[in-house]
Amino acid sequence: MEKAFTGVHSAIFSVYDENMNVKKETVARMVEEQLAGGMKGFYVGGNTGECTVLPAKTRKQMLETVVDVNGGRGQIMAHIGAGHFDEVMDLLEHANGQKIDAIASLPPSLSGYYGHQDTISYYKALAKASKYPVYAYVTPVTLQHSDLYSFAKELSEIDNIAGLKITIPDYFRFALVNQIDGGRLNNLNGPDEMLLCGLSVGSDGGIGTTYNIVPKLPAKIYDSFQKGDMKTALEYQNKLNAFIKVMLGFVRGRGLGYWKAALTLLGYDMGYTVFPATPVSEKDLEELKEKLTEINFFSEMI
Secondary structure (H helix, E strand, C coil): CCCCCCEEEEEECCCECCCCCECHHHHHHHHHHHHHCCCCEEEECCCCCCCCCCCHHHHHHHHHHHHHHHCCCCEEEEECCCCCHHHHHHHHHHHHCCCCCEEEECCCCCCCCCCHHHHHHHHHHHHHHCCCCEEEEECCCHHHCCCHHHHHHHHHCCCCEEEEEECCCCHHHHHHHHCHHHCCCCCEECCHHHHHHHHHCCCCEEEECHHHCCCHHHHHHHHHHHCCCHHHHHHHHHHHHHHHHHHHHHHCCCCHHHHHHHHHHCCCCCCCCCCCCCCCCHHHHHHHHHHHHHCCHHHHHC
């Protein structure tokens, strides 16, 4: 059965200035270089895109900019989840007017406020209102009141629900979800560090944060896997994980701006980080540059 989304897609960073206006030149460079690096498209406005902290105007500008620069070359999935349903529907109406390929959303609350049936009702409402196929974004929060298999099975019975982005490291249940209804759902792997695991249990591709920075590595993992070359796929997964290990040590819970710092080192103007996030200092950048040099980031990974 043919799936709409296959291959690897970046959960593209949102880049904006102090007035919360998108820095279009930076976004244009990101889109161009990520497509050249093997990305099949973009997941816009998700967690990596700072969905919960950005105003709607910035989120809309970001989607419009990616759509414009992309020019129909890569696929675009617009994440429209927000803290209040009215804002969700406003973002959905905006996305319906853009040239994209799908809609996605986190559950209606990141705090586990809503129960299982509430969340199912939420996705039913999105599926009904969207002109594009809808993908559910599964995180541990989604599953506070649900079992992954039961949740996915119920979603699969909703018209216009196309699949799931699954960002939990439980590949036993991931494999079970991939078998629902003869494999109808178009499921995508979330954890960057386990892309190969996801592919091995039937994921159709992946969406990742680190794919913004080292797009060639996940693209090589996916391509090698498709050719049946598991040895090479694992080699590239190990390279990606070496990068992730450095970044996790550097970020240390300090916020998304510290992930963006890797692109600052590559000459991108990554703009402002929304308050109250701590700005990345020159000392921080020097520390990151030294650590990345030790793993041959600049010579072998980009």
